[in-house]
Structures are given as C-alpha cells and as structure tokens.
Amino acid sequence: xxxxxxxxxxxxxMRPQTLADYIGQEHLVGEGSVLRNMxxxxxxxxxxxxxxxxxxxxxxxxxxxxxxDLPFFSLSAVDSGVKEIRQIIELxxxxxxxxxxxxxxxxxxxGQQDSLLGAVExxxxxxxxxxTENPSFEVISALLSRCQVYILQPFMVADLKHLVYNAMxxxxxxxxxxxxxxxxxxxxxxSGGDGRRMLNLFEIVVNALxxxxxxxxxxxxxxxxQKKMALYDKTGEQHYDIISAFIKSMRGSDPNAAVYYxxxxxxxxxxxxxxxxxxxxxxxEDIGNANPNALLxxxxxxxxxxxxxxxxxxxxxxxxxxxxxxxxxxxxSYMAINDAQALVRKTGDLSVPLHIRNAPTKLMKEIGYGEDxxxxxxxxxxxxxxxxxxxxxxxxxxxxxxxxxxxxxxRTYLRQCWKEKYGY
Numbered sequence: 335x336x337x338x339x340x341x342x343x344x345x346x347x348m349r350p351q352t353l354a355d356y357i358g359q360e361h362l363v364g365e366g367s368v369l370r371n372m373x374x375x376x377x378x379x380x381x382x383x384x385x386x387x388x389x390x391x392x393x394x395x396x397x398x399x400x401x402x403d404l405p406f407f408s409l410s411a412v413d414s415g416v417k418e419i420r421q422i423i424e425l426x427x428x429x430x431x432x433x434x435x436x437x438x439x440x441x442x443x444x445g446q447q448d449s450l451l452g453a454v455e456x457x458x459x460x461x462x463x464x465x466t467e468n469p470s471f472e473v474i475s476a477l478l479s480r481c482q483v484y485i486l487q488p489f490m491v492a493d494l495k496h497l498v499y500n501a502m503x504x505x506x507x508x509x510x511x512x513x514x515x516x517x518x519x520x521x522x523x524x525s526g527g528d529g530r531r532m533l534n535l536f537e538i539v540v541n542a543l544x545x546x547x548x549x550x551x552x553x554x555x556x557x558x559x560q561k562k563m564a565l566y567d568k569t570g571e572q573h574y575d576i577i578s579a580f581i582k583s584m585r586g587s588d589p590n591a592a593v594y595y596x597x598x599x600x601x602x603x604x605x606x607x608x609x610x611x612x613x614x615x616x617x618x619e620d621i622g623n624a625n626p627n628a629l630l631x632x633x634x635x636x637x638x639x640x641x642x643x644x645x646x647x648x649x650x651x652x653x654x655x656x657x658x659x660x661x662x663x664x665x666x667s668y669m670a671i672n673d674a675q676a677l678v679r680k681t682g683d684l685s686v687p688l689h690i691r692n693a694p695t696k697l698m699k700e701i702g703y704g705e706d707x708x709x710x711x712x713x714x715x716x717x718x719x720x721x722x723x724x725x726x727x728x729x730x731x732x733x734x735x736x737x738x739x740x741x742x743x744x745r746t747y748l749r750q751c752w753k754e755k756y757g758y
Contacts, residue, residue: 431460
C-alpha cells in the first residue's frame with residue numbers, strides 16, 4: 335500500500351501554472367489564438383468559461399491571474415453571496431483593479447449576479463466566471479453582455495493519457511514509482527472526459543496497489559474504484575445512481591427514501607436546479623393526470639429554487655419531493671406519447687384529414703381544406719363525433735387513463751364521447 339495520504343491530491347499537485355504546461359483547449363490557448371494573445375498582452379476583459387467539469391476552467395483562470403500581476407480573488411457560488419461580493423468589490427476599488435473568479439457562476443441567483451454589474455461596468459473587477467451550464471440560460475443578460483464567452487471542449491483520449499504520463503514523469507511522488515499501465519479502458523471510462531477525475535482516479539489506484547506490483551489493468555481499476563469512491567460524486571457514476579434511487583423512491587411512493595436521497599445530493603453539492611428539473615419531469619411522467627397539481631407544484635418549485643438558491647432552497651425541494659412521493663401515480667400520459675411516437679415512426683407522414691386542415695387561402699378552401707369541419711362548441715355538450723386521425727390509423731387508442739379518482743373522471747367523459755370508437 336502506497337502512502338500518499340499526506341500529499342495534496344494529484345490533480346492539484348499537477349495543476350499547470352503557465353500556458354506552456356496547460357494541456358488541451360488548443361482552440362483557445364494555442365499559438366496565435368485570441369485568448370492566448372489576450373493573456374500574453376495583459377489586455378484583459380471579463381469572460382466566462384463554459385464547459386464540462388474537470389477540463390481546465392479554474393486552471394485557466396489562475397494562469398490568467400498569475401500572468402496579469404493583478405490581485406486575484408476567488409469565490410464559489412455554492413457557499414458565497416452578495417456580502418462576499420461586496421467585500422471583494424471594496425478591496426478591488428482600493429487596489430484599482432482586480433480579477434474575481436467565480437466558480438459555478440450559474441448557481442448565483444439574479445440578485446447575486448446583479449450585484450456584480452456596477453463593478454464590472456466601471457472596471458474595478460475583471461470577472462472570470464466558470465460554468466457547466468449554458469450561460470445563455472443561467473447568466474442574466476446584463477452581465478452576459480459584458481463578458482466574452484469561451485467554450486472549453488472535453489478532453490480527448492490523447493489529452494487524458496497525456497495528463498497521466500505527465501504526472502508519472504513530473505510529479506515527484508509518482509516519478510519515484512515504477513508504474514506500468516497495461517490497460518487504459520477502465521480509467522478512461524470512469525474519468526468521463528474529466529481531467530481532474532482522471533488524475534485522482536489514477537492516484538487512488540496507485541495508492542491501493544502494492545509498491546512491488548504497480549501494474550494497472552482494467553480489472554484492478556474496477557475493483558479498487560468500487561471500494562474507494564466517495565459516497566457521492568456529482569460528475570460520476572454515483573451521480574446517476576443517486577438520482578436513479580431518488581426518482582424510483584418517489585415513483586414507489588416512499589417520501590422517506592426520497593428525502594434521504596435528496597439530502598445525499600444536497601450534501602454532495604448537486605446543482606439544485608438539476609434536482610428541481612428532474613422533479614418537473616417526474617411530475618408528468620409518473621403522476622400526470624392522476625394529480626395535475628403535481629406539475630404545477632414542481633414547476634413552481636423549480637422557479638423558487640432558481641430565485642433563492644442554496645441553502646434555503648433545500649426546504650422548498652423537500653416540500654416538493656415529499657408531495658410528489660406521496661401523490662397518487664399514473665404513467666398514462668408518458669405511455670401515450672411513447673406509443674404515439676412509435677406509431678409515427680411506423681406509419682410515416684400520413685395525410686391530415688381534409689376537414690381539419692388549415693384553410694388560409696381561397697384555393698385551399700376550393701380544394702376542400704376545412705370543408706365539413708364541425709365546430710365542437712356549436713353542439714350539445716361541446717362535443718360532436720368526427721374523425722381527427724389520418725384514415726390509415728383511424729380508431730387507434732393511444733391514451734388509456736389509469737385507475738385513480740382523477741383519471742376515472744376522464745375515462746367517464748371519454749367513454750361518453752368515444753365508447754364505440756375507442757372502447758373507453
């Protein structure tokens with residue numbers, strides 16, 4: 335067993351300090367590129383780095399700061415707010431100008447982002463934001479218009495291998511060991527294109543192997559990682575396991591398990607909007623018309639989470655999760671669209687019946703568009719029996735209400751209208 339416990343994580347030890355050591359993102363930092371020219375000329379402007387986790391956003395920000403000779407401040411949007419922003423703005427004013435790096439800037443709500451505008455506009459602060467989410471949706475337009483967005487690409491396989499070989503050669507701890515990588519597939523797959531995760535996985539594996547047998551194979555990697563991985567990793571396999579357990583607990587009407595997995599995600603630093611977004615989907619997929627209020631509540635939850643952010647939004651998430659888990663369930667709407675799409679793929683672009691086609695021109699009216707269409711509200715009960723599906727699939731039932739009080743009412747109404755045609 336190799337003892338690396340007292341050292342900083344390998345990814346941190348190998349963090350590049352200059353552009354010469356930076357791996358990947360040639361389109362941004364290669365010779366003659368716009369960003370490289372900006373850094374080397376020290377003609378800095380506010381910018382946002384957008385890309386997946388672990389592909390060099392924070393490192394680029396630190397390199398810019400190092401080469402700019404300006405004061406550098408760093409905040410994480412997970413645990414910082416307006417108070418911390420104002421403190422840094424005051425320090426920046428005293429210094430004349432400073433760089434402020436905000437990691438996960440998409441987690442700042444509108445008020446927090448608004449608090450940056452004045453300092454960015456007046457030039458007290460050169461803002462560098464990092465986000466894994468599309469800034470067009472997550473950054474307010476006033477702030478976005480003051481920043482240049484740079485898109486970082488995921489690491490290629492060659493880049494990930496380069497990171498590891500670089501560590502084996504230049505990191506004093508790794509260079510002192512006789513490491514032999516026979517197989518790469520498991521490391522590459524588990525890293526998910528995340529360079530930081532790749533280096534930390536590599537270190538976990540090396541640390542777990544005996545010093546006299548530092549031969550890395552896929553089987554060894556899988557066995558070691560299963561034992562050593564953290565309880566929750568929002569960028570890896572655990573991320574998908576926990577969200578799966580969360581959804582299945584709500585689907586299984588167990589609010590206790592659902593709120594437990596919610597807590598796992600909150601404690602792991604999961605994006606609250608990701609959680610809320612999945613709940614909106616769940617409200618339609620697994621509850622649907624059995625309780626139409628579920629979708630309203632889930633949508634309101636998402637909006638509230640977007641406005642408030644952590645830590646207070648955990649209470650809103652808990653309310654919504656326990657409501658959805660405790661609600662009557664139906665997947666009838668979900669099955670209906672699945673069946674409808676399957677039918678479309680099978681039958682192709684069937685002709686819409688003439689009587690329900692749009693007829694905006696005289697010619698269309700003359701050839702029968704809209705002819706004999708019966709306006710439902712002109713008939714008793716606001717219903718009249720007529721055909722709406724293409725002729726080739728007439729009579730096909732796609733929506734079958736589930737058995738619950740809300741959809742029982744729908745079935746009763748549909749049976750009254752369409753008993754003979756669809757068999758409700």
